[in-house]
Structure formats: C-alpha cells, structure tokens
Amino acid sequence: MPTSIADAATAKPAGAVQIVGQHIVEIVSDSGEGAQTCGQMFADLCAHNGNGIWTVEIIPAEIEPPSRSRAGASGNRIRLGSKPVTNAGDCADVVVALNEQVLYSRIDAGALHAGTAVFVDRTWAENADEAVRRRYAEAMEDFARFGYAVVEVPIEAECRKHTDDPKKGKNMWVLGLLCALYDLPDAGVRDNIAKRFAKKGDTVVQKNLDLFADGYEWAIAHVERRYRVPADKRTQPMVVMNGNQALALGVMAAGIEVCSMYPITPATSASHFLANALQEAGGFVHQAEDEIAAIGFAIGASYAGKTAVTITSGPGLALKTEFLGYAVMTEVPLVVIVVQRGGPSTGLPTKIEQGDLLAALYASPGDSPKIVMAPATIEECFYFVITARKLAEEFRGPVMILSDANLATGQQPFPKPQLRSSWLAPPVDQAPWDSTVPPFAWDAETGLSRRPIPGQRGGEYVLTGLAHDQASHVAYESAINQKSMEMRSRKLAVLQAALRPPAIHGEPEGDLLVIGWGSTLGSIEEAVDELRSEGRLVSSIHLRFLSPMEPGLKSIFQRFRKVMTVEVNYSDPIDAPYITPEARRYSQLAQLLRSQTLIDIDCWSQVPGSPIPPSRIAAELRRRLELQGKEN
C-alpha cells in the first residue's frame, strides 16, 4: 500500500480529470467529527493554490447535538473558482457526507440538485443496529431517486486501518479524498497537517498524514471523475480569512486598544481573536457582565481618550440602545460592531439575516443620528474598522458597522493590507486646553467640535446625557435643545457631502435597478450579470453607508424604470392575503430609501437563514421584469 501522495500519484487513476471554471463542494458530518476543520483546511489549500474561494459554515444550533440527526449537520461549503469568488453560489457540485442523515438537512436546505456527486460513508450499511442499516438503505433509494450521482465510500473502514477511533480521523481522510478529487498539489498540505497536530505529538501527526495519504490514494484509484479548477499565479501577497477575523485585525490596525464585549453568536469569534492578539498590540479584551456594561465600559474608555470598540449581535444591540443614544447625545467617539443574525428575539442565532438595519439607525430614544456602515466583503470588514474609528473621532460620536453571519464565517482571499501608521489612533492628547473654548464648541456650519479629554488642564467639564449647551451645562432653555439637536444632526449631512455616489454595476440606465447592502454583494452582482447576459437591461448598486446614505441616489434611481432592493430580511410578499400596497411592510433598506427619495421603490427579501443564491435572485428579477412588462 502506498504511504505517501507521491506513491499514490503513481497508482493507476480510475478516471479522467475535467477542467472546470468553478465548483461548489460541501462536507458535512455530525458535530465533533471535524468536518469544519476539514472544510477550512481544504479552503486554505484552494486559496494557496491561487483559486478564488468563498466559504460558508454549516453550523448546528447545539454544541453536541444527537448523532445522525438532520438538524445536527455540521460542516462547510466551499465555492472555488479560477477567478475571485464573491458568494457561496447555488447548488453544490460535490457533497461529502459522513452519514446519510446529515445529508438530508442539506437536501432540505436546497443545497443539492439532480447530478450532484454525493460521497457518503457506507459504514452505516453494515451497522450492528438494524434500524440504522434500514435508514441507510432507504436513504440510498431516496438519493438515487433524486438523481444524485452517489458514490458509497468505505471511509470508516479505511480509517480503521490507521486508527481505533475513526470519528477523529475521518476528516483528514476526506481531506485527502478532496485533494485528489480536485487534483490539488500536495505542497503545503502535509506541513499544515503537521502544524495542526504538532501539539499532540509525532504519533498523532503521522497517523493523520497516513489518513490523508490513504484518502488521497483511494480517490485516485476509485473515483471516476475528478476535477481541476485552474488558478492564476498570484501577482501580489494575499491573505485569506473570515469576516470576524478581518474585523478583529481592523481593530488592531486602527490602533484601538480596548475591546469590550459580552459573548454572543455570531459576533464572539472576533473577540476570541482579539483576546489572543490585542495584548501584543498593547490592548485588551474586557468581557463584561452584560451587553449594557460592555458598551458602558467602552464609552468610559473612549471618554478617557482611548476610542474603544464593542462587538455584538442583534439582541446585544437591543440592550445597548440606551447607551448608544447617550454616546450620540454626549458626542463620545465609539466603534460599535454588530454582526447580525436572524431575529426577532433569539431568532436564528447562528444564521444569516440583515434584520438590524432599522434597529441600528433608530433603536434609541429620541432623535439619535449616528453613522452606520456596512461592509460587503471580507476585505471591507478589515478596512471599515479603520475608517470607523477615524469617523468616530472626526465626527465625535458612535459609528456602527453592520456585518452579518455570512461575512462573519465566510472566508475569502484578498490582497494583503500594507499597514500604515496613519491608521493608528494618535496618543491621547494631554496638552493644556484653552479654557475659553467650551467642550461643545459646535461649528455653526458643520456642527463639528473637538473634545477635551480628562487630564487636559483647562478643559474640565461634565459629560451629561441631559440636554446641554456648549459648555455641557444642563439646558434650562428650550432654544438650547433645538440648537444642539440641529448640531448633532448636521454632522451627518456634512459627512454625506464628503461621500461619493455609489458605483453602478452595469449601465447607468435601464429597466431595473437592484439595490443591496452588506454581504449580498456577490450574489446580487452575479444574478445581475446573468440577466445582462440574457440581454436584459438590469443594473445594481450596493450601499456601504446607510446613515448618512451615499449622495446622488435619487438621480441614479430616476434613470431606471423600476428600482428594487434585494435583502435578507423580512418583507410582505406582494401576492399574500390582505397585502395591499398600503398594508405591505417593505424590507428595511426599501423603507429607508422610499422615505428618503419619495420614489416607489419595490423590494424582494427572504429570511431562509442562509445566503440567497444568485439563481434565486435572478429568477425573482426575471419574474419582476415580466410583471412589469405586463403592466406596461
């Protein structure tokens, strides 16, 4: 038996290698079998190979759900391509499942179609439990009926040659299988395995290398159709990471020293990263007693001179809203990162939704204008934090970054950022303050002002959430409240004046303009490109600033016959009972745009808990265009 890839490669291959431009592969297992690790390592390999990738984690709701259960599927989807990949795509081309039950959950999620190659562990066919054997047999019948190209693989049996505990080894075996399946060079992969298991000792490293080699060899010998996704040679240094890692690195690159948080899915992994790394950059992560304390602590640190970040998700945002309003009222710089998940209430804690846009803008008492940004790619997750800190300080107030679960766990390569010292927060100003300048010396035009920081002699003042005048004295006259509200609001208009109109994807006029925000960028543009290739006059724009919005929207909208948003949040379907144009509740960005532009902007939004695939968007856009054709 060959023990290395080199040996395996000399074995007679069972089938030919097909060249493809892009492919989607999923690996799913029970929780704890390492499918996520396998998926991440495979994605890394593809990225190293120079392929574009986008990954999506498949996460069960519980840490250790019952084995062989549909809802317990855990794993990863990897879309790899010759060109950069911007979204998770449509149906999978290949799925590897360590048992047939977890595969059902992917079928239920619409992740497969007729023709998908399914590799399933056939160990269950020989299970001691008759019920397990029966369910497996039934599943094989189902899968054949659904039209999948099923390959029953002796994964467990093969693994038993190397380990007594195959539950802990199958993932490396499958990694070997995938490498062979995608004709990937083994450069680096053995090092990766060695590094990953180094702490567990040489025996474990060797065992995993053997498992990998065995999986590779098995695939070469038995799989009829293999693939190659050609990759260009890299011309610049690249990094690959997920959105939460990018946010965390952005925090470091921005020179933020205080991250104050409370654990909440799917935001926490950003803080996990910082808990390891931030100390080396001179900062720390404060795990507060609750979400309110987390933002309170951050505001305290910001007030004392160190603009801080607090990282949360929707339910945490709900708890923070009183303090958010306070930061607006008192003009304390602050970066608030919200990694959205499904709501309302506990909702879908591990799943994707863009449901917190209006909460981000409005969920504070009174008028609390604040800056809200939404990165659309992993790369933007990194850069937006740097921008957010600067805006928070220049415009003196909280800046919110709305990410979501899709960006949080999705991996994508991007050019390695060249760090700059100008991104870092300057040292805390402790020079004496001109005591004739009040703490809120609002510029009459812009509303902007500089703030004194404790330690600055002559700048002593009391920050207060009460209505206050320029001196931060409690306001007892009604005109002061009017004036200060105006000044805080003016800042958003000033920022808008500094922004550029959004770029239009496609022609600047046509039949239909699609508007998106956040992680849907890739899916929307792919759908738009598909329709354009059919000769349809469709374009799209993608907003990065939600408050204030980028300028020039109205004049862009006016050049299209129909304008609609595509969002991952709830709106009433147009053809549902009782839903009239008056009764219909629109998706969140659509509501904002309608009120902002007085244009009859339509929307299509869905809350499946997963990214909306380009094909579904394309299908809906076609439907809308046809409806529109009938109306005219």
Add this chain to the structure above:
Amino acid sequence: MQGPRHEWNAEPPERNCTLQDYQGATARWCPGCGDHAVLNAVQQLARDKQLPPEKTVVVSGIGCSSRFPHYMKTYGFHGLHGRAFPVACGVRSRRPDLHMFVVTGDGDCCAIGTAHWIHAIRYNMDLTILLLDNNIYGLTKNQTSPTTHIGEKSNTHPRGNVLPPLNPLSVTLGITNASFVAQTIDWNPPHLYSTIRTAYEHKGTSFVRILQRCPHFTAHVFAEVQQNMNQVCLLTHEDGIPLDAQFQRLFPNRAMHNPNDLPAARAMAQRDEVYPVGLLYRNESAARYDLQTAQGLGKSQAEKMAATEKWLSRFEL
C-alpha cells in the same frame, strides 16, 4: 493636613488648589439634603490631597445624588441610570493616573444597577464608590427603593412597603474579591470626611455607604437615628477610620471591630438594631483588575504595527 505632600521648603508651591478650584455649578439639591455634606467632604478631600482638577473624574448614574459631578469643577461623567460602574471601570481601565470617584444612590446602585455593582466590586479597580442612601427615589418623586424600610409608605406602596430592605453592606461583603467596605452618616462631617479619605487612600474599589437624609421624603427615617445616637454604633480599631477622640465622644455606642476579619464584618453588617459606622472590612491584597487592563499602555506605534503585522501574516497565502 493642608497643602501638597512634599518636603517643607520656603518656596511657594507652583500650584495651590483652594476649595473654590473644586467647586462647580451651585448645587441644586433641596435645602437640608445630606448630599450637600458629601459634596463638601469630597471637595475638602480634593483640596487637602491637592488633586489636580484636570486629573480628577467623578462618575455618576442618574438620581438626585448623581447630579454630583455637575457641582465639582473637575472632569465629570453624568451617565445613565444604574450604569455608573461600567463607565467608571472603562475610564479607569487605561487611566491609572486619574483620581476617581463614583457617586451613586440606592435606586441607581441597588436596583437598576445591581448587576454592575456586584461585578464592579469583584473587579476591584481603583475607585472610590460613594453610595448616597436615602432609602427613597427622590428625583422621580417618592417611590420605594430597595433600601426602604418595611411599612414605609411611598407613591408606589401607599399602604406601606411589604418587603424588608436590602442591606447594601451585607450584599457587598458577600461579593468575592470585595476589598473595602465602610459606612458613615452625612450628619457627622468629621466621620464622613475621614471615611471618604480612608476610602480614597485605599488602592482598589472602596465601597462607602452613606446614610443620607432626604428632608423632603424620608426626613423621619434618619431624624430618629440622629436624635437617638444609640441607634448608631461607631466601629473603632487602629486599622479603622481615624477619628479624633473629641468626635468619638459624640457616639455613645462604640464597638471594637477588626476590619481584617471578614466573618466579623459580615456579622457586624447584619446587625439590625444599630447602624454600624466605620470600616467594616479591608483587604489590601485582593486582586485588582485595573492592574491587568493598564498593561501595554506604553507600547509605541511601531510596536503596535509590528504586532498587527505578525497576526496579519498568519493569514498570508
């Protein structure tokens, strides 16, 4: 005790702060409110310690007593109801150079802010917490607070409070890592001053509950205590709150109490026939979170960039 702490010499000090240098806006508390006495004591302490006003920060929540920062001419943070502690901890986390006071009330600390109270005590950052406890919500006009006595009538319990009051001392003494717990009264300025001073000098979180008269809503509650000083028990010990003998005589009821003895402090806090005043507990060796959070303060821009580059490179292809 007045003047900066340096060797005596004939040169006039570069800077000498007088009481006026700590006096902010005119206090708008009711005449006869105990808060005035606490404000005077803190300003006097700042003067005596010559705390630079620009290096002094008073953080508060919401309530009558939380207006406190407005009446100081230092930096101040008049925050949200119940949330003074997390803000103060955030300020302290990166500013070991500041002198910090936290002013809170019985509603602010013991009701809406209870979670933060427990954890602030546990964090044990260098903060002087003054709990101005008047047994009532004053600013919102006479509602029962957690420390309101059973049977007391208020706008929310017009037939009388049905529950026994929460004891802020025994609660605080039950929190792991508590390092300084004292009680004093607003109507004895020397004891009030000495307690706040000792609390300020303690390195860590010092928690001082001040029995504070509210002439408007709970005048009778403390008037009784004030008239019958037997309801107060002065705690004496060489490690306790220093108080001149002439002032000690004002307390007919005195008890020797060792502030290093936690079980004794807990027993003392739970006495319900008297209010123990003085230092109940002090532990100089309790872990201090602010010593952790202030690490890395001196890192240069170059060091920060090098660390970021190192972590960024881990993702390089």
